Amino acid sequence: MDVLTQAEENYLKAVFKITENDDKSASTNAIAAMMSTSAASVTDMLKRLSAKGLLHYEKHRGVILSERGSELATNLVRKHRLWEVFLVKMLHFSWDKVHDIAEQLEHVQSDELVERLDVYLERPQFDPHGDPIPDASGKMAMRKQVLLSSLDPGDQAVVVGVQESTATFLQYLDKMQLSLGTNLRVLERFDYDGSMKIALNDGTEITLSHKVCENLFLQKSK
Template sequence: MLLTQAEENYLKAIFKINEKTNKPASTNAIAKHVSTSAASVTDMLQKLSGKSLIHYEKYKGASLSESGNKTATQLIRKHRLWEVFLFDKLKFPWEEVHDIAEELEHIRSDHLINRLDNFLGNPRFDPHGDPIPNAEGKFMLRNQSTLESLPIGQKCMLVGVTEHSVPFLQHLNGLKIKLGTQIKILEKQSFDRSMIVELDTKTQVTLSHSVVPNLLVKLI
């Protein structure tokens, strides 16, 4: 089925809300995601429901149908592959790739995306460490913890971030922290829940509680 960009954006929003909350996505939550009014969302939910892309009951929120889920997954695949292209090949900083990929993901051509995937070497994760579904829509899973949950003395490596805002990513740039950076936990301050860590550059930095819970790491 041929969808408009608006329809695609709603499906992606519902996918993300479903994923995060494990509940039907509320009208307001969707409205925030796509930056529009609740009234517009209601209109669109009725339309998407008419096309059997979502399950929707008045006042009860929306969740993706099988075909809606497939569409959303392919969009995420396209988005993340384009992010890899922008980051790996065009050398964009990681905080700039999202907005451009948001446009690129709507280009319609399976042929294109599969060739791009090959050109990029079939990457499994995007520049923020999010998994890239394969052509069949399967996500690669990975053993990962949040930095917050680890004990003093633990050594680990940054493999992902759960926050994608430009200021947050730029803050990490300033701290010389990027994917692959090795981190050793030196201290955990219970007062403000900040953490003192040593990086693989042997430098020590303090990570505040606005940073720590957003870092996904692999134990080493």
């Protein structure tokens, strides 16, 4: 019943992204900028999506998603982020390379696929960039967190979670004096193997492997 083209899906997602923070409406130009297309094309598409009941459009007034449009957009975000987890966790892509591929994978149509993927990945709550993954009903956890590997030297942050909670990994963290709530500062990142040197509050300096950096969620404090 609601089979959208990839183009339509991309517009929905753009409107969603623009309106998710500030709850104003999305302007034609903002959408055009986000999609690298012309304002005229945007107007074209907005009319079509409006006719399908996926967003509310009034000339010169910008648009907001309808409930149905919002559901569809949220589901796209869910698919995008689940695929990113798959690419990083299973195929060992580095987190900064997965976006373009996930952008393609998110358009694959199969609810069963998404559900099975979710189970396979053990229902992750956050993607490799620390962004929350909406569940099947559209709800998402609220936490602004990022992977240690995405921080830069100088960043100060608090450990707020792990991606993978295996016993061995948690034990390792324990040994390193890292636990939820631990404050740390990034000193240096070694690009050649992805390892990072960090300093704890008491001044202890430790080096963490790439694998560890990819599994630690932090909340920036500065």
